[in-house]
Amino acid sequence: MKKYSLIVALCLFVATTLAQEIxxxxxxxxxxxxxxxxxxxxxxxxxxxxxxxxxxxxxxxxxxxxxxxxxxxxxxxxxxxxxxxxxxxxMPDISNAIAKSFEVIEDIQIDMEDEEEMEAEVRAELEKERAERRKELAVRxxxxxxxxxxxxxxxxxxxxxxxxxxxxxxxxxxxxxxxxxxxxxxxxxxxxxxxxxxxxxxxxxxxxxxxxxxxxxxxxxxxxxxxxxxxxxxxxxxxxxxxxxxxxxxxxxxxxEKPLAKDLTLFQTIIKRLYARDLSETYYINGGMPAEQIEGLGVIFYMDMVSSTKSGSDGWNVPTQEQKNLSQEERDELIKDLYPKFEEDLRNNIVEYAQNVNSLPEGEQLIFKVSVTKCEGCGIPETLELQLKSTTLKDLKSGKINENQAKKEIKLSKGDMQ
Known part of the structure; x- marks a missing residue:
């Protein structure tokens, strides 16, 4: 009887597990x-x-x-x-400046006329005109x-x-x-x-x-x-x-939005450096590695990975492999061959350097949204998503699991194939 009960229980467990698959x-x-x-x-x-x-x-x-x-x-x-x-x-008072401009011009005209001194009556009339002008400009x-x-x-x-x-x-x-x-x-x-x-x-x-x-x-x-x-x-x-x-x-x-904690920022910097153009052995990051922190979920890192640059009208350079002037077919074949190493190295690097992350709250994750280099017809995914739980990091730090076991606990999801 116990044997049959165990079998029924196992069947229910399997059915529940399958039902939970998305x-x-x-x-x-x-x-x-x-x-x-x-x-x-x-x-x-x-x-x-x-x-x-x-x-x-x-x-x-x-x-x-x-x-x-x-x-x-x-x-x-x-x-x-x-x-x-x-x-x-x-508002700046421009009336005084305008009045002075008029007066400077008038004085120049007076100096250019006869050398005889201006009569007092004419001078008084001029001053009167100037006063009226100043008053009018002030009103305006x-x-x-x-x-x-x-x-x-x-x-x-x-x-x-x-x-x-x-x-x-x-x-x-x-x-x-x-x-x-x-x-x-x-x-x-x-x-x-x-x-x-x-x-x-x-x-x-x-x-x-x-x-x-x-x-x-x-x-x-x-x-x-x-x-x-x-x-x-x-x-x-x-x-x-x-x-x-x-x-x-x-x-x-x-x-x-609060800035990332220092340990997360350092981790982000390390990963970004590992996948810089001059250090990566496969694909390299294009345009930085921004992060987004969502309470209850964790930290999402965005990685836009590229592999090559145009050389001339129809050639390609692959900087991480020091390859130049490759044809489209040669470039695609090389990019396709590099993909397995890229995926494996990314897992390894995440586990190795995430061990120093201590600020990730329990129940949250490190999530990596990765855009994979374009390579039409190569059979490699357009995108990757990797999730590493804080509990896995905790177990790794405490020695309950080793790095190989931690890598197996990273959930990897692949997008559509190119």
């Missing part, structure tokens, strides 16, 4: 549908949405965390003005200052109105995002109860892997709205009402 095609479809719904709600059902370029990774699933959906910052805030404008500086100066003050006051009123509209739009969009999470979040069907759905500002013109250097510009004062899948499902099942479900959603409106 079907990437289904997940991709669910994410596209979810992003489309979110776009429509935020953009008030307008037909103009974000780019449909398949390279634009606006959404992503991260095992152990959940789903991140992107929201364009420009659509949330609407306007780029601020009511905190400095007061208008005083006062009128200009008054008109400038009125214009500035009107501009301030307009800016305050636009700030008010911006805030109303931001509140409306936050409500739309919350409604989206409660009413449509369940459409991402493969998520676990422990997962989260995070809607976070990113630029609609920044591809998730390519142009990684621009990610650094998106890190301050971002809107983010986060919900637990468990709470969404509880609402859908009628276990909690809408008011309670909303209260469990976390809305971040102003969150200053």
């Amino acid at each position: 079907d990437s095609q289904t997940m991709d479809k669910d994410l596209k549908v979810a992003q489309t719904v979110l776009n429509s709600l935020v953009n008030e059902n307008r037909s103009i949405h974000w780019s449909n370029d398949s390279r634009d990774k606006q959404t992503q699933y991260i095992e152990g965390y959940g789903v991140i959906l992107s929201l364009p910052k420009s659509n949330v805030f609407g306007f780029g003005f601020t009511s905190d404008m400095p007061p208008m500086p005083p 100066q006062a009128e200009l200052e008054k008109r400038a003050a009125v214009a500035m006051e009107r501009a301030q009123v307009k800016i305050h109105q636009m700030d008010s509209m911006r805030e109303e739009k931001a509140v409306e969009n936050r409500e739309n995002i919350v409604d989206f999470l409660l009413d449509y979040g369940h459409l991402i069907s493969q998520l676990k109860d422990s997962d989260k759905i995070l809607v976070m500002e990113k630029g609609h013109d920044v591809r998730f892997y390519r142009d990684a250097g621009r990610v650094e510009k998106l890190k301050s004062n971002r809107l983010s709205v986060e919900a637990n899948v468990k709470d969404i499902r509880a609402f859908q099942a009628g276990k909690i009402d809408r008011k309670e479900a909303k209260s469990r959603i976390i809305v971040n409106t102003v969150k200053e």
